[in-house]
Amino acid sequence: MGAALPVLYSFRRCPYAMRARLALAVSGQPYELREVVLRNKPAEMLAASPKATVPVLVLPDGRVLDQSLDIMTWALQWHDPEGWLTADTTIVNALIAANDGPFKYSLDRYKYPNRYAGEHDGDNKAFALTHRSNAAAWLVELEVRLKQNDWLCGPNTSLADMAILPFVRQFAHTDAAWFSAQPWPCLQSWLAGFEGSALYAGVMDKHPAWQPVA
Ligand SMILES: N[C@@H](CCC(=O)N[C@@H](CS)C(=O)NCC(=O)O)C(=O)O
Known part of the structure; x- marks a missing residue:
């Protein structure tokens, strides 16, 4: 089995989730995307982040990033090929x-x-x-x-x-x-x-x- 990936709870049309996905994509960071229905959020997401907004990124070590800008910065600090x-x-x-x-x-x-x-x-x-x-x-x-x-x-x-x-x-x-x-x-x-x-x-x-x- 491969190493666990970060998990992103996301909603396709949410602009905050979109900006997080953009930074994750440009950084090349692999992640598992979990598309959320906003009126029926998964218990797993709410357990990680009770504030209940997308995006939420759950890292393999259990850390949780639940602000879109924090997710962007995290991904880009790892790899920022376009500067x-x-x-x-x-x-x-x-x-x-x-x-x-x-x-x-x-x-x-x-x-x-x-x-x-x-x-x-x-x-x-x-x-x-x-x-x-x-x-x-x-x-x-x-x-x-x-x-x-x-x-x-x-x-x-x-x-x-x-x-x-x-x-x-x-x-x-x-x-x-x-x-x-x-x-x-x-x-x-x-x-x-x-x-x-x-x-x-x-x-x-x-x-x-x-x-x-x-
Ligand atoms: N400050 C947050 C805001 C995120 C946010 O407000 N996301 C909206 C969707 S665009 C949300 O999840 N709202 C909760 C809901 O609609 O139930 C961030 O930057 O990640």
Whole structure:
């Protein structure tokens, strides 16, 4: 029998899980993927991480990483062939904090205004559009960066790009026609390059929901 692999509890379309899978894939770290149904999470995952969000990585020695950024860093510290960790960490951390904080906040409200009924007067559309424009203001900042370089932190892919792209992708697909009509050519080609990459295709394989062997 081969050596035990790290186990990743994941959900295909979750942007946090996606960023973890991207880093694991580029690092070449083999792992066992367990696709989770969010409304019916496996007991094994909840036992490892009671906070009950994906992704969760359980290492063969029993250590548990249940923050997507920790999983990315763990994989890349093991092997980082594209130098994702070499960008300026102050800038990387600030970009990721803006993504995971205010951008994600607005993205959720733009995409699912009906889930936030308590925050508005019933006009889902107006609420969504306010949040779309809040989020767009930040995307303009990314566009400015991407005008200077192919990637957010310079000429090479960084942790920031791969941590943020899955969220920008979600934003773009909420209203693809509107997104493609925006004057953001660099951001659009950055996203298109990502969506057309072998790395992206490789982490978007479909897996049936994992079930423990009876
Ligand atoms: N800070 C966490 C956030 C992860 C997260 O919120 N994941 C969502 C899915 S995209 C989740 O599992 N939510 C719990 C649920 O939907 O039951 C991380 O970076 O890993």
